[in-house]
Amino acid sequence: MTEFTATEMMTIAAARALGNDDVCFVGIGAPSAACNVARLTHAPDITLIYESGTIGTAPDVLPLSIGDGELCETAVTTVAVPEMFRYWLQGGRISIGFLGAAQLDRFGNINTTVIGDYHHPKVRLPGGGGAPEIATSCGEIYITLKQAKRSMVEKIDFFTSYGHGNGHDDRQKLGITTKGPTLLITDLAIWKPDPVTKEFTVVSMHKGVTRAMVQETCGWTVKFADDVAETPEPTELELTTLRDLQARTAAAHGGTKEKANA
Amino acid sequence: MTEFTATEMMTIAAARALGNDDVCFVGIGAPSAACNVARLTHAPDITLIYESGTIGTAPDVLPLSIGDGELCETAVTTVAVPEMFRYWLQGGRISIGFLGAAQLDRFGNINTTVIGDYHHPKVRLPGGGGAPEIATSCGEIYITLKQAKRSMVEKIDFFTSYGHGNGHDDRQKLGITTKGPTLLITDLAIWKPDPVTKEFTVVSMHKGVTRAMVQETCGWTVKFADDVAETPEPTELELTTLRDLQARTAAAHGGTKEKANA
Amino acid sequence: MTQFLSLSDAVRQNLKDGDTVAFEGFTHLIPVAAAHEAIRQGIKDLTLLRMTPDIVYDQMIGMGLARKVIFSYAGNPGVGLLRRMRDAIENEYPRAIETVEHSHSAMAQAYEAGAAGLPVAVFRGYKGADLPKVNPEIKSITCPFTGEELAAVPAHRPDVTFIHAQKANRKGDVLIEGIIGVQKEAALAARRVVVTVEEIVPDFKGLHPNLTILPNWTIDAIAVVPGGAHPSYTHGYYERDNATYLEWDKISADRELFAQWMKENVLEAGPEVFAERVKGLRA
């Protein structure tokens, strides 16, 4: 088996979670690499939507921004941004929304707005972009994140987007009818919400990862499922597809690094 | 001077009221003949908008419906109908809206909905279509109508669209900021609202028309301006333009009569 | 995900007794063949939703399919009144129908709100008009920033929307062009969507990226019916049959004549007759 990095494993695990019938909203900071690997392997008819208005896009290289020209050139159709948010996202037509996080808590609540107080921030982050409504309008939410204590925290500084609140049926109590975060894929493990408490629980660890490694890079006390599986390693096809995609991307963007998956 | 009919005079008088910079909403039943005569004579750059979504259209023949193909083929652009009503009409971008009427009162209130009680009508008419919002969103409203006691009435059975209510500043009191009906052109005369009471007042009569003729065909006691002018007769150019347009229209629609101006 | 079906199967699988249904098309692209199929299948108690009911709803109402009509202009465009609809309202013939009447602006924005997943359309409308007095579904909302009172109507959410379009590609994506009307909104507002098309093409390569396209996963069924909009028209395929619209004024004026016409031209006909009807109208 070829060697692979933790980031590659994370991307490929996310790709596997996507199906042929999914309609994915690939927002800023989201793993467009995962979506495109899925499209180029087991889910050729998956629908990828970028919030720039491109619907059913099939780029040959990963976009540097969500509005790169190739997204439009390869799309089934390109609509205005207000229509994207009104008819397609708010209209409930997206099955999977991807979100990244600067801070994430155990219930899938996300902060990408500020570190510290909102009005006098220690660090001003870019903000939510589409996230507040992606989090509540998509059928379910997949989160990808590299584990670190500063990003997986006990308490986030700002609710940029809502996950499961304090768990249990907090989400339904707010009148939200979508499922919210159903999957967290990190560079170390795959997490799913506990059916009752909604706390993210480790259900699978990537090859060579220990429980201690997961806990050391997480700011809350990690809950493990009764049976923690080992994530199947990337196949040759998956790895080759991802690496070719990234090589084409690097070549197309003038040797610059693809950051959409950062 | 060539002979002309009262309807031709009405159409040409309406055409003259339009300017090169006007943006006209030509709804169902409205005098698209007048708008197109204006475009083909003194107002070549007038913008004609039909509620089917065609903006800046320049048809060679009069459409039978407001959604005829030629309107799209000759338009600057064609937009979706919700956009037409949201961005263009409600957005306040139309300077002149044309309305016809089954019943009209002296304050420019119009009924095209029912004769008799709404729930048990004597005659069910087509209804308002775009009229309720045309009447309040356009900068001003021009009304065209053939005079008759059954259509120019003391009291209309149903307020399909609002003119000046009971007159004076009734319109402003409702929070409406547009001017409302500023011109009524009939087959006999040109009427404008009194600056204070807003009652339609005859300011000009067409050639050969007497005050008695205007009164006999009107259901309310007609008010005449201090100085009633004589409407200038159609010029050769105006008449030729209108008749050529109607001849082309008749030929194009398989010998059927153009009804948009009915 | 869309299926390619015969018109008969597409209607049978998607339209049920009691449904709220929109057959949309703004003068252009009216799904006449689909409406005729619904008439042949004798679907009952429909709530018909449409800005301009036009002659297809006149036919459906005249055949007794409708229990309710939600509309904003009940006319034969450019010709006059809808006589079968009038007969139903004024004389309860062939049955009484309930009517819910709006303005065009309200109807268009209610479709837009439906497509946008909202429960309500908020707009500036009906000021001084009498419709809010007779339609309890017209309410108001106060703008929390300016205090302005705005009109509010329920979003349209039909059980099924039927539209006619120029073409589908082999994957089932559908292209609409020309006067596009409210069809995209009517389709996206509906639970189920059925599209009749003039033809299937291999793909949409070379088409402009900003054209109006419904992706295949927004559509339940596609049926190929050349001429399926007649006597309405399909931009780029055939022209509007104005003579037929004028003729309808006479046919619909008489109950017997209407019944006879429907028998000959709808009940005893099939979708294949539409191709023949547009032969002389091709662009």
Add this chain to the structure above:
Amino acid sequence: MTQFLSLSDAVRQNLKDGDTVAFEGFTHLIPVAAAHEAIRQGIKDLTLLRMTPDIVYDQMIGMGLARKVIFSYAGNPGVGLLRRMRDAIENEYPRAIETVEHSHSAMAQAYEAGAAGLPVAVFRGYKGADLPKVNPEIKSITCPFTGEELAAVPAHRPDVTFIHAQKANRKGDVLIEGIIGVQKEAALAARRVVVTVEEIVPDFKGLHPNLTILPNWTIDAIAVVPGGAHPSYTHGYYERDNATYLEWDKISADRELFAQWMKENVLEAGPEVFAERVKGLRA
């Protein structure tokens, strides 16, 4: 009615100290040349409105033009943070700025409401999010039909909107294609509209009827600026200069380097430099 002007005159006649202004473009078609002209003219106390402020607002904020920014994503797309904007928020350098923060959905629908002539955008949003706690302009409305609480934000009504587009025809109608973003809405929501274009063509004959076109009477001024969107791109003309976006991360990280770069590339340059900048990027 539109006028064809030099960029300098177009900005001078339409943008005033204290205005609320939108320079819109969603990654594609960002009106960079127009923003640089505003910087050269030293317009002050602007309220900057934009979904993704991007590097043009980073430059305007860094040069002290802005007193307030209304936005939903303050990032250098695909690269990271906007460092000049951060410096203004965190350190009040070169001046304090007020921020009003929304989500993309709210911003897009607020432009849409502005174009639609409404005072308020009503949408389903912000559920469970903290932004309503820190932005008093986020309120709610209760649906009179379902009782659902919906979000409400004021419609955007900028004093002036600047956009960049592919082409104008001689009459001044403007064509936008590709990723069309919110530009049509931002333009129609504004009191005044200025458009920079790549070129003027005689007419739009042969163009598809459903393309996004702003008629000349919706536009106040048009200035021809080839390359005027660089380092953003113009679909069909030149590609995005990704290297420049990455480079900006370094330039903007240092106040001195920033000042020097602005002096050389903006203050002492003119709109004519943009054509040169896109030479190597032509499609």
